[in-house]
Amino acid sequence: MSSRFFLNGEVLYKKTFDLGLLRCIDEEEANYMINEVHSRVCGPDMNGHLLAKKIMRSGYFWLTMEHDCIDFIRKCVKCQMHSDVIRAPPTELYSKTTSWPCSICGMDVIGAIDPPASNGPQMNGVVEAANKNLKKIIRKMTEAHRNWHEKLPYALMAYRTTIRTSTGVTPYSLMYGMEAVLTAEVEIPSLHILMEAQIEDAEWVRERYEQLSLIDEKRLNAVCHGQCYQQRMARIYNKKVKPCLFEVGEKVLKRILPMQEEAKGKFPPNWQGPFTVKKVLSREALILMEMDGQEKLCDTILV
Numbered sequence: 001m002s003s004r005f006f007l008n009g010e011v012l013y014k015k016t017f018d019l020g021l022l023r024c025i026d027e028e029e030a031n032y033m034i035n036e037v038h039s040r041v042c043g044p045d046m047n048g049h050l051l052a053k054k055i056m057r058s059g060y061f062w063l064t065m066e067h068d069c070i071d072f073i074r075k076c077v078k079c080q081m082h083s084d085v086i087r088a089p090p091t092e093l094y095s096k097t098t099s100w101p102c103s104i105c106g107m108d109v110i111g112a113i114d115p116p117a118s119n120g121p122q123m124n125g126v127v128e129a130a131n132k133n134l135k136k137i138i139r140k141m142t143e144a145h146r147n148w149h150e151k152l153p154y155a156l157m158a159y160r161t162t163i164r165t166s167t168g169v170t171p172y173s174l175m176y177g178m179e180a181v182l183t184a185e186v187e188i189p190s191l192h193i194l195m196e197a198q199i200e201d202a203e204w205v206r207e208r209y210e211q212l213s214l215i216d217e218k219r220l221n222a223v224c225h226g227q228c229y230q231q232r233m234a235r236i237y238n239k240k241v242k243p244c245l246f247e248v249g250e251k252v253l254k255r256i257l258p259m260q261e262e263a264k265g266k267f268p269p270n271w272q273g274p275f276t277v278k279k280v281l282s283r284e285a286l287i288l289m290e291m292d293g294q295e296k297l298c299d300t301i302l303v
Contacts, residue, residue, distance in 0.1 A: 014061045022061035030062050034072050048073040081269040093237040167222040177215035250277045
């Protein structure tokens with residue numbers, strides 16, 4: 001390694017692989033160079049790796065260049081405030097099996113339905129997970145926003161007669177033990193419709209009783225299918241997890257959400273703070289404390 005360095009008077013130089021020469025500088029000069037290249041007139045506030053490469057292209061070198069540049073970026077307040085939002089989940093996926101397959105279909109509503117708020121329907125703006133698919137269907141069926149309730153029965157029929165990936169069967173079959181007859185099958189009779197048309201009423205009723213007797217087994221199979229689906233989704237999700245553990249007393253930044261006042265403007269920062277971790281709760285929730293001692297509950301953070 002020493003063969004790559006030579007002295008020219010009192011200045012130490014390093015030979016590069018393309019036969020270029022880089023001037024070696026001491027700690028004080030290195031700190032000045034990092035700050036000048038990063039934050040001054042020609043500094044684009046780049047990351048640590050690019051900062052080290054830019055300094056090296058300018059003709060300077062020291063042994064811990066890349067490490068010092070990365071450490072400088074981590075301590076730069078503006079760089080951290082405007083850094084990219086972390087998309088990787090901090091914890092593994094927590095899957096939960098429903099108590100009974102009918103809850104997967106959205107057909108059992110337990111408890112009273114709260115009346116709408118005075119300023120409009122309660123569901124406006126926030127669509128629950130159970131209604132996400134219905135909203136997608138209605139959005140494609142409606143031409144005017146005010147007549148969505150007229151298309152709701154058709155959207156429900158479309159949803160209930162479509163095989164769900166989470167169960168492997170249609171919600172209609174889980175509820176009634178048989179598949180629904182589509183309007184297209186009435187216009188152009190399918191083999192299934194033609195075969196049932198030849199069955200006598202007594203025999204058809206007997207087959208229906210047999211289907212209802214076996215419906216519990218079909219629902220239990222849907223539960224097993226749903227659990228396997230959740231495990232498969234959890235494995236895929238957990239591959240993206242980057243564990244982030246916090247301790248009491250650490251200083252962290254809090255993500256600024258789009259609905260917050262701080263997010264308004266043309267060049268708002270992505271993070272706010274710093275805060276101090278006062279208490280660590282379950283599922284990566286934290287109780288933060290501002291510098292003036294005021295507490296704040298938070299679940300999206302960055303060290």
